[in-house]
Amino acid sequence: MYIKDNRWVPTLDDIKEAHHRVIPWINRTPIMTSMSIDSMVGGNLFFKCENLQKVGAFKFRGATNAVLSLSDEQALNGVATHSSGNHAQALALAARNRGIPAYIVIPGNAPKVKVDAVKGYGAEITFCEPTLDARETTLEKVIERTGAEFIHPYNDSRIISGQATAALELIDNIKDMDIIMAPVGGGGLLSGTSLSTKYLSPGTMIIAAEPENADDAFRSFRSGKLIPSEDPDTIADGLKTSLSDLTFNIIRENVDDIVTVSEDGIRIAMRTIWERMKLIVEPSSAVPLGAIMERKLDVKGKRVGIILSGGNVDLDRLPW
Amino acid sequence: MYIKDNRWVPTLDDIKEAHHRVIPWINRTPIMTSMSIDSMVGGNLFFKCENLQKVGAFKFRGATNAVLSLSDEQALNGVATHSSGNHAQALALAARNRGIPAYIVIPGNAPKVKVDAVKGYGAEITFCEPTLDARETTLEKVIERTGAEFIHPYNDSRIISGQATAALELIDNIKDMDIIMAPVGGGGLLSGTSLSTKYLSPGTMIIAAEPENADDAFRSFRSGKLIPSEDPDTIADGLKTSLSDLTFNIIRENVDDIVTVSEDGIRIAMRTIWERMKLIVEPSSAVPLGAIMERKLDVKGKRVGIILSGGNVDLDRLPW
Numbered sequence: 001m002y003i004k005d006n007r008w009v010p011t012l013d014d015i016k017e018a019h020h021r022v023i024p025w026i027n028r029t030p031i032m033t034s035m036s037i038d039s040m041v042g043g044n045l046f047f048k049c050e051n052l053q054k055v056g057a058f059k060f061r062g063a064t065n066a067v068l069s070l071s072d073e074q075a076l077n078g079v080a081t082h083s084s085g086n087h088a089q090a091l092a093l094a095a096r097n098r099g100i101p102a103y104i105v106i107p108g109n110a111p112k113v114k115v116d117a118v119k120g121y122g123a124e125i126t127f128c129e130p131t132l133d134a135r136e137t138t139l140e141k142v143i144e145r146t147g148a149e150f151i152h153p154y155n156d157s158r159i160i161s162g163q164a165t166a167a168l169e170l171i172d173n174i175k176d177m178d179i180i181m182a183p184v185g186g187g188g189l190l191s192g193t194s195l196s197t198k199y200l201s202p203g204t205m206i207i208a209a210e211p212e213n214a215d216d217a218f219r220s221f222r223s224g225k226l227i228p229s230e231d232p233d234t235i236a237d238g239l240k241t242s243l244s245d246l247t248f249n250i251i252r253e254n255v256d257d258i259v260t261v262s263e264d265g266i267r268i269a270m271r272t273i274w275e276r277m278k279l280i281v282e283p284s285s286a287v288p289l290g291a292i293m294e295r296k297l298d299v300k301g302k303r304v305g306i307i308l309s310g311g312n313v314d315l316d317r318l319p320w
Numbered sequence: 321m322y323i324k325d326n327r328w329v330p331t332l333d334d335i336k337e338a339h340h341r342v343i344p345w346i347n348r349t350p351i352m353t354s355m356s357i358d359s360m361v362g363g364n365l366f367f368k369c370e371n372l373q374k375v376g377a378f379k380f381r382g383a384t385n386a387v388l389s390l391s392d393e394q395a396l397n398g399v400a401t402h403s404s405g406n407h408a409q410a411l412a413l414a415a416r417n418r419g420i421p422a423y424i425v426i427p428g429n430a431p432k433v434k435v436d437a438v439k440g441y442g443a444e445i446t447f448c449e450p451t452l453d454a455r456e457t458t459l460e461k462v463i464e465r466t467g468a469e470f471i472h473p474y475n476d477s478r479i480i481s482g483q484a485t486a487a488l489e490l491i492d493n494i495k496d497m498d499i500i501m502a503p504v505g506g507g508g509l510l511s512g513t514s515l516s517t518k519y520l521s522p523g524t525m526i527i528a529a530e531p532e533n534a535d536d537a538f539r540s541f542r543s544g545k546l547i548p549s550e551d552p553d554t555i556a557d558g559l560k561t562s563l564s565d566l567t568f569n570i571i572r573e574n575v576d577d578i579v580t581v582s583e584d585g586i587r588i589a590m591r592t593i594w595e596r597m598k599l600i601v602e603p604s605s606a607v608p609l610g611a612i613m614e615r616k617l618d619v620k621g622k623r624v625g626i627i628l629s630g631g632n633v634d635l636d637r638l639p640w
Contacts, residue, residue: 279600
């Protein structure tokens with residue numbers, strides 16, 4: 001439908017090719033279950049552990065696919081993006097794996113630990129003011145100077161095809177799921193998840209979960225028009241971004257519902273995963289379980305796949 | 321060598337039978353690796369994740385084997401022990417799985433969360449004063465009243481055979497390990513680990529790690545005589561107990577060395593596992609990696625198996 005630059009709706013072949021491309025580089029992450037959480041919610045939950053992915057988040061799948069999709073000529077001058085989060089680290093490592101430079105624009109107020117991680121993967125960092133405007137202008141200059149290829153964190157089909165491989169693996173391993181859930185921020189993971197599910201397990205419902213305090217996707221989905229979020233305040237910091245034209249269109253066509261969850265619900269679900277599953281997940285990862293625990297959807301007797309999106313948290317600043 | 325009551329040196333057949341007995345009940349826990357920890361220490365580390373075991377600790381293996389080893393007649397009146405830690409939960413769940421009662425003596429100052437967990441598995445709790453003397457006297461009375469079978473947390477071959485199954489699975493999956501490491505407290509895990517290793521991978525060295533602040537096993541090993549610990553103070557609360565006659569004898573014969581680690585070393589290693597592997601482990605689990613990071617042994621170029629013993633921590637009281 002959308003075929004503009006790097007924005008089209010990925011096909012099943014795109015997703016399969018992406019998986020073939022990334023599999024030597026990524027962790028084929030485990031799928032875990034918890035008897036005690038199952039008995040709390042009354043269903044069977046299957047957690048796809050992207051917190052155990054390289055760089056600690058699903059983002060490495062998309063970044064790796066994007067970097068490896070480039071022709072040698074495109075790759076020559078490296079890749080660039082603006083991000084202070086998991087996409088920055090993911091792109092930096094993916095570029096290093098291919099042996100090409102990565103240029104990352106980071107707001108000056110980003111946590112030092114994240115900046116250090118990006119540096120650790122050998123990327124060149126340019127700091128900017130912490131506004132979207134400054135990020136974009138600074139990135140443009142970097143690209144002008146270097147000739148690097150811009151890899152958007154989610155408004156890019158190569159990224160979405162890569163993120164889709166998490167659900168592909170989940171469906172490959174767990175049969176007859178009634179529901180697959182993913183959190184939604186910019187919509188890259190959700191778009192990919194919904195496409196893999198529609199192609200490979202069309203009887204499975206796709207339900208997204210979003211913080212009440214950053215419910216732009218929920219409102220966009222209900223109203224049928226793209227409503228960006230305005231300065232949202234949520235502990236699920238990975239979900240503050242707004243949908244893009246590409247992700248909104250894919251989500252509108254393929255997602256069955258979006259539910260929201262309170263900040264307390266996110267906190268309780270996160271702690272439940274830590275305590276019961278002994279897994280470190282970031283708040284964003286806990287949003288789907290939070291929605292289930294707040295009974296925003298009924299999972300009684302159902303088989304539910306959940307993508308745990310990442311595990312990068314500041315251990316000195318836990319939300320309890 | 322020791323054949324008194326339930327105390328003999330488990331044979332390979334004992335361990336294989338234990339594995340056969342427990343496998344329908346336990347998690348066959350994953351073995352995880354970390355590129356970034358490997359590059360920090362210069363070796364290849366293979367972590368056997370008993371923090372992902374049921375009840376969150378390897379203790380469930382031993383308790384399950386002990387409970388399932390009982391004849392119907394022995395099992396009739398249930399099982400009993402004194403413990404405020406992982407063994408109490410493990411025995412409670414193992415008994416529930418067999419459908420027999422469990423009687424647990426717990427010191428009155430034990431954390432409520434642990435008491436609740438034991439209760440949650442349906443065990444009957446008797447509180448006592450927080451001294452070893454009071455624990456033993458109270459337990460005796462409980463056993464007199466109920467006729468339950470006493471299951472010691474480690475001075476029992478059925479327990480040791482069960483704990484041995486973690487290393488058995490590790491050796492089954494990872495070939496050619498140079499070293500296998502386990503933490504040592506009462507010595508049940510270490511005894512079992514050392515026996516499995518000697519039987520199944522005789523070329524692999526067995527090295528135990530212990531907190532400097534609770535180094536009774538280290539001192540016993542060096543001096544050749546059993547020296548109990550006296551009121552040790554360490555964040556690795558699972559390792560405060562002293563060796564027993566049975567575990568000391570097995571360890572003396574089968575363990576190649578014991579190294580110690582500082583409290584800071586434990587803390588740093590624990591945080592490293594949390595941050596790099598996204599796994600929640602309790603301080604005791606981090607003791608072997610702490611010893612490696614403090615260079616108490618050389619793992620350069622070596623393949624090292626490490627048993628992560630458990631993941632039960634109070635998330636409100638982290639040691640950093």
